[in-house]
Amino acid sequence: AYLRPERLPDTRSYAEAIARTVGDLETAGLSPADLRVAADAASGGIDKDPVLPHRLQDIAALWEAADAQLLRENPRLRSPAGLLLAAAAELEREPGLAAPFGDVFTLLPLQPTSALLRFIAALRPRALGLLAGRPERDSWRKLRDAALGAAYEEAAEDGKPPRTELDLVHRYLFAAPEELARRDRPRSSGPDGTVVLEQHPGVQQEIDAAVSWAMEEVTERRTPLEAIALVVPDRDPLAGLLAAALERADKGGQPLPAYVAGGLPLTDAPGGTLLRQLLVALHEGLESERTIALLPHLRLGGPGHLSVADARKVVQGSGVVGGTPGNLARARELADRLSDREAQLRTFLEETGRLGEDDPEKVRRSRGLKDASRLRESIAAVLPAAEALTALAASVLDGTPLPKLWPAVLAFYRDWCLIPPPPPDAARSLDEVLREVSASSIASKLRGRDAVEYLLSTLETLRHPHGRHGEPRVFIGTGADVALLRFRAVRVMGAVEGVIPGAPREDPILPDAARLWLNERKPGCLLATSADRVLRETHEVFLAATAASERLAMSATRQWVDGTEHELAGAMLETAVALGRPGDGGERELVPSLGSLRRLYVGPGNAERARREAEQPATVRSALRLVARADDGRGAHAVHPAWLVPADALLSLSRLRAIAAERGSAELLRSDGFLGPLAAGLALPGLAAERGISASALGVLLACPHRYLLDSVLSFKPREERLSLREVDQPHYGSLVHRVVERFFRAHGEAFCRRERTLAEWRRIADEAADACFLEFLREYPLAGDGAVEAQRQRLRREVGYLVRAEWDSGTRLTYGNVEVSFGYPAAVPLAVDGGTLHVQGFIDRLDRATVGLVVRDFKTGKQKAREETDVDPVVDAQIGLYALVAPGLMGGEKVARAAYIYPVAVGDAERAFEGAELEDLLRRAREWFGLARELLAARSFPHTADAKRCNYCAFQAVCGTDGAAVSQRKLAAAAPSSVAARFAAIQRATEADDAD
Numbered sequence: 002a003y004l005r006p007e008r009l010p011d012t013r014s015y016a017e018a019i020a021r022t023v024g025d026l027e028t029a030g031l032s033p034a035d036l037r038v039a040a041d042a043a044s045g046g047i048d049k050d051p052v053l054p055h056r057l058q059d060i061a062a063l064w065e066a067a068d069a070q071l072l073r074e075n076p077r078l079r080s081p082a083g084l085l086l087a088a089a090a091e092l093e094r095e096p097g098l099a100a101p102f103g104d105v106f107t108l109l110p111l112q113p114t115s116a117l118l119r120f121i122a123a124l125r126p127r128a129l130g131l132l133a134g135r136p137e138r139d140s141w142r143k144l145r146d147a148a149l150g151a152a153y154e155e156a157a158e159d160g161k162p163p164r165t166e167l168d169l170v171h172r173y174l175f176a177a178p179e180e181l182a183r184r185d186r187p188r189s190s191g192p193d194g195t196v197v198l199e200q201h202p203g204v205q206q207e208i209d210a211a212v213s214w215a216m217e218e219v220t221e222r223r224t225p226l227e228a229i230a231l232v233v234p235d236r237d238p239l240a241g242l243l244a245a246a247l248e249r250a251d252k253g254g255q256p257l258p259a260y261v262a263g264g265l266p267l268t269d270a271p272g273g274t275l276l277r278q279l280l281v282a283l284h285e286g287l288e289s290e291r292t293i294a295l296l297p298h299l300r301l302g303g304p305g306h307l308s309v310a311d312a313r314k315v316v317q318g319s320g321v322v323g324g325t326p327g328n329l330a331r332a333r334e335l336a337d338r339l340s341d342r343e344a345q346l347r348t349f350l351e352e353t354g355r356l357g358e359d360d361p362e363k364v365r366r367s368r369g370l371k372d373a374s375r376l377r378e379s380i381a382a383v384l385p386a387a388e389a390l391t392a393l394a395a396s397v398l399d400g401t402p403l404p405k406l407w408p409a410v411l412a413f414y415r416d417w418c419l420i421p422p423p424p425p426d427a428a429r430s431l432d433e434v435l436r437e438v439s440a441s442s443i444a445s446k447l448r449g450r451d452a453v454e455y456l457l458s459t460l461e462t463l464r465h466p467h468g469r470h471g472e473p474r475v476f477i478g479t480g481a482d483v484a485l486l487r488f489r490a491v492r493v494m495g496a497v498e499g500v501i502p503g504a505p506r507e508d509p510i511l512p513d514a515a516r517l518w519l520n521e522r523k524p525g526c527l528l529a530t531s532a533d534r535v536l537r538e539t540h541e542v543f544l545a546a547t548a549a550s551e552r553l554a555m556s557a558t559r560q561w562v563d564g565t566e567h568e569l570a571g572a573m574l575e576t577a578v579a580l581g582r583p584g585d586g587g588e589r590e591l592v593p594s595l596g597s598l599r600r601l602y603v604g605p606g607n608a609e610r611a612r613r614e615a616e617q618p619a620t621v622r623s624a625l626r627l628v629a630r631a632d633d634g635r636g637a638h639a640v641h642p643a644w645l646v647p648a649d650a651l652l653s654l655s656r657l658r659a660i661a662a663e664r665g666s667a668e669l670l671r672s673d674g675f676l677g678p679l680a681a682g683l684a685l686p687g688l689a690a691e692r693g694i695s696a697s698a699l700g701v702l703l704a705c706p707h708r709y710l711l712d713s714v715l716s717f718k719p720r721e722e723r724l725s726l727r728e729v730d731q732p733h734y735g736s737l738v739h740r741v742v743e744r745f746f747r748a749h750g751e752a753f754c755r756r757e758r759t760l761a762e763w764r765r766i767a768d769e770a771a772d773a774c775f776l777e778f779l780r781e782y783p784l785a786g787d788g789a790v791e792a793q794r795q796r797l798r799r800e801v802g803y804l805v806r807a808e809w810d811s812g813t814r815l816t817y818g819n820v821e822v823s824f825g826y827p828a829a830v831p832l833a834v835d836g837g838t839l840h841v842q843g844f845i846d847r848l849d850r851a852t853v854g855l856v857v858r859d860f861k862t863g864k865q866k867a868r869e870e871t872d873v874d875p876v877v878d879a880q881i882g883l884y885a886l887v888a889p890g891l892m893g894g895e896k897v898a899r900a901a902y903i904y905p906v907a908v909g910d911a912e913r914a915f916e917g918a919e920l921e922d923l924l925r926r927a928r929e930w931f932g933l934a935r936e937l938l939a940a941r942s943f944p945h946t947a948d949a950k951r952c953n954y955c956a957f958q959a960v961c962g963t964d965g966a967a968v969s970q971r972k973l974a975a976a977a978p979s980s981v982a983a984r985f986a987a988i989q990r991a992t993e994a995d996d997a998d
């Protein structure tokens with residue numbers, strides 16, 4: 002009537018919340034029968050919870066159902082509370098069972114549960130202790146009375162007067178207000194180094210400060226590692242980050258080993274991460290990005306492994322879409338698609354290999370030959386693993402039950418994954434947990450994706466040990482972990498509001514009002530409320546702070562791990578209250594204001610930590626922060642000497658400072674791309690017949706020579722991006738259109754130019770060519786969904802149709818020449834340009850004859866460029882200019898009469914043409930641009946562009962900095978007139994990047 006059982010199968014968090022509540026009820030010693038009786042007693046509801054009877058009835062019904070199913074299957078399946086209660090019942094029946102233990106002394110933890118108390122009572126201990134924290138609250142007193150009964154003694158406190166600030170904390174932290182307010186109580190006379198409070202801007206700084214503090218303990222105070230504790234509010238992710246920072250060898254080669262109480266998440270260990278990646282990929286139907294992330298970790302047919310970039314090419318270049326939320330079944334296609342693409346590439350490579358060296362087809366194919374060969378090798382290498390992965394994904398889709406599925410996943414992981422060496426052995430840990438579960442029939446009901454989800458959630462709960470307690474290691478743990486321990490130095494971290502203690506959260510299934518009502522009703526019932534949890538966490542902070550015997554540090558951060566801003570925790574203020582430091586004029590505030598807290602407590606702590614950090618930065622990050630803060634920009638702060646030598650080492654600060662100084666100077670130097678004779682040995686295209694430079698490379702060189710250097714010369718390739726699955730991205734779309742146009746004109750160019758059919762017939766034939774090419778293209782490009790495939794097919798047909806119509810309507814009667822006309826193969830074409838010869842090569846989209854001379858055309862698929870009569874641009878027009886300069890040499894010296902771009906537009910003028918004087922101007926300018934390009938290459942000068950707009954979408958911004966173009970503009974403006982730099986500056990102007998055709 003109240004809970005919604007129908008939501009349980011689909012809403013995991015709902016089921017987990019109910020299971021948690023049932024767990025709480027069980028530890029409180031209640032049973033489903035108790036809940037039913039209580040529901041009857043509260044038949045009309047209670048004030049604060051009118052639906053209480055329904056809640057209780059529903060919880061009881063679900064609890065009984067779960068127990069009946071679980072225990073029928075396996076009577077040994079018991080919760081810890083269930084075990085305690087069963088053991089208590091046995092001991093109550095047969096007290097002699099405890100005899101072998103002899104006299105029992107028990108120390109109860111903070112907030113023991115009813116189940117534990119009942120078990121302890123049945124043990125009849127000779128002595129009983131209860132771990133107590135401060136502050137005292139009524140709920141805690143009630144618990145104490147329940148645990149210890151009326152006769153108990155408070156543990157004796159140290160009666161000596163406090164001598165240090167830490168003694169004051171031990172005595173007065175969270176003490177009763179009247180005691181704190183007592184005028185004659187001892188107070189601090191000022192910081193003595195035993196208690197330090199700090200606040201940092203962010204978590205990284207707080208971690209670095211903790212490392213610095215631990216270093217100081219070890220090196221200056223000679224504190225043994227195991228006597229140092231770092232207390233975190235939550236194990237994850239802070240404990241792992243701290244352990245990594247301590248153990249990093251950036252402290253003069255002296256890592257500090259750490260012990261993490263409770264261990265670290267298994268999924269953070271390399272093997273656990275990989276197993277998780279595999280499970281996620283299976284759960285998401287081998288979604289393409291998940292598959293790309295997994296492939297580099299799979300065993301190949303030969304040695305080595307795929308890089309992430311190769312994996313992306315394999316998946317995207319084989320048209321693999323992978324599962325999508327609407328179509329997970331695509332997971333079944335992976336192996337077939339790869340195998341199909343491998344066969345296609347193999348045929349292509351074999352056919353090409355059989356062609357003669359001077360065969361024009363071989364020349365045309367030479368463009369993608371290297372990439373095709375590499376892709377084929379990558380696919381062939383990963384194919385056996387991909388076949389096994391596809392079979393595994395298919396068994397998930399087929400709904401294989403958990404007991405069968407897990408062994409198959411495990412076998413794949415062991416046989417096909419490049420597993421990082423243990424420890425920890427993630428698969429084994431998960432296997433151990435699953436062995437018992439898999440034996441039950443409930444496990445068989447978990448099938449397919451549900452089973453994978455179960456595996457994932459189970460894996461995510463597993464942890465692996467990091468060090469052992471007692472070893473010489475810095476202790477890292479939560480307040481609960483240090484509750485019974487003592488250390489010489491303790492640092493409590495994350496002391497921010499809402500974190501220690503956490504914000505109160507009521508249980509939505511059984512709210513506080515209902516819990517309090519049940520506690521009142523049933524003797525011995527200790528159901529914890531949200532306030533109890535907050536109190537327990539506060540007690541843990543108290544115990545952590547008082548676990549320090551010599552020094553205590555408390556640190557906070559303004560920005561917490563989740564990015565939220567926080568104020569200092571109440572525990573910080575309480576510590577200040579306990580200390581009662583005097584103000585500047587000797588006055589003492591009972592409760593310091595926020596300003597006093599910062600000035601008298603946090604300020605001195607921060608200043609001391611900053612001083613220590615400046616003297617000896619504990620981590621690379623701290624040192625970098627110091628360097629970044631150096632006022633003079635020349636490293637006034639001392640850094641590790643190793644950072645400065647050798648002076649020209651890649652990461653040497655000396656070298657980086659020299660680069661910064663070069664940028665600041667007025668001269669064009671090495672870091673500006675002016676490499677000079679140093680790079681004389683650099684083999685560059687365009688300067689000799691053996692290697693020509695292409696039209697597209699010339700475009701890049703003239704737009705930004707530095708980009709050309711990074712991309713084409715040094716082969717720094719930006720990370721390949723995820724392709725759109727809904728439409729064909731550029732440059733893939735551009736090359737697809739060119740493929741169709743080439744196929745159409747190669748087969749029908751002559752007949753088309755003779756107008757042997759009507760335009761409608763030609764468009765139908767062009768449609769057929771588009772369909773055929775598109776079908777092939779789908780083997781190498783991923784498009785998700787029939788809708789996307791059809792939309793892109795129509796887009797291709799439409800735009801190819803526009804191009805065909807544009808030629809038909811152009812008014813110039815042509816004699817067909819050729820399409821995709823190659824030049825510069827095998828030997829580059831020597832082109833006379835201003836100042837010398839540039840060697841070029843490439844392909845002209847169309848080259849035909851008209852009565853007035855040659856016609857050169859370039860097909861475009863991007864936005865049509867509006868052009869004013871005299872508007873010629875080196876970046877946009879380098880390509881057509883080059884084709885027009887080269888064309889006469891390919892056609893027996895005939896003159897070019899017209900050079901034009903053709904755009905696929907629905908209506909209007911589709912051409913942007915150069916004729917007559919405009920063409921002459923274009924050719925003159927092109928010779929000038931290419932002459933400049935030759936000079937830049939010959940001088941090994943690769944300046945940054947001076948046009949900041951060109952940097953907007955450039956992947957090399959991280960290399961050049963956001964001010965790369967501005968620096969270049971300043972320097973180029975100062976270059977000597979008529980120098981290559983000044984002439985490059987003269988051709989710089991803002992233009993939009995051209996499309997990739």
Ligand code: SF4
Pocket residue numbers: 705707708709711945946951952955956957958961965966
């Ligand atoms: S970021 Fe700008 S200056 Fe640097 S390579 Fe790219 S375009 Fe050139």
